[in-house]
Amino acid sequence: MAQAKTLTQAELDQVLRYVSTRKLPERNRAIFLTSFWSGLRVGEIAALKMGDVVNEDGTIKAEIRLSAEQTKGGQPRTVFLPTKLRIELANYFKTRYTFYPQLPFFYTHRKGGFTANGLCVWFFTMYRGAGISGASSHSGRRNFITTLANKGISVRVLASLAGHKSIAVTQKYIDTNDDMKRNAIELI
Numbered sequence: 001m002a003q004a005k006t007l008t009q010a011e012l013d014q015v016l017r018y019v020s021t022r023k024l025p026e027r028n029r030a031i032f033l034t035s036f037w038s039g040l041r042v043g044e045i046a047a048l049k050m051g052d053v054v055n056e057d058g059t060i061k062a063e064i065r066l067s068a069e070q071t072k073g074g075q076p077r078t079v080f081l082p083t084k085l086r087i088e089l090a091n092y093f094k095t096r097y098t099f100y101p102q103l104p105f106f107y108t109h110r111k112g113g114f115t116a117n118g119l120c121v122w123f124f125t126m127y128r129g130a131g132i133s134g135a136s137s138h139s140g141r142r143n144f145i146t147t148l149a150n151k152g153i154s155v156r157v158l159a160s161l162a163g164h165k166s167i168a169v170t171q172k173y174i175d176t177n178d179d180m181k182r183n184a185i186e187l188i
Contacts, residue, residue: 035140
């Protein structure tokens, strides 16, 4: 099976423009940017509860502590949220009418939580609607890792951020293209 496509900034902007025209635009944008800016797996995004993301005073947490049940590897981990993602999540949270820590953070149009498979289908549908082929629910995670790698973050740190036990797995996520190679040789 082919790896998920990493998107250019223009393609991400195209997706964000498309999702803004759909029902629940703040939620749609927040889901995409959570994937791209935190590197969470689709199952981890689907498993997020309000109490994982939102403080009691209604502010967005700087760190999400995932339980073993919420992660693929069955190991708890901490996910660090950049300021720009916290702003997006706060904008989305303003559209929610209630706060109960056990409620799903992201909800479907029927107000229930997403399943991992349901969110995979949602990503596929949104990418297709935006005219992006080859992208999947894993594209944001690949973009997250690739972007940080291109900014010089070590593979060991990337593995920790991604929740990988092996840096070999993390290295498989890092995409390269001709522009990256051109920029790299200019460092000589």
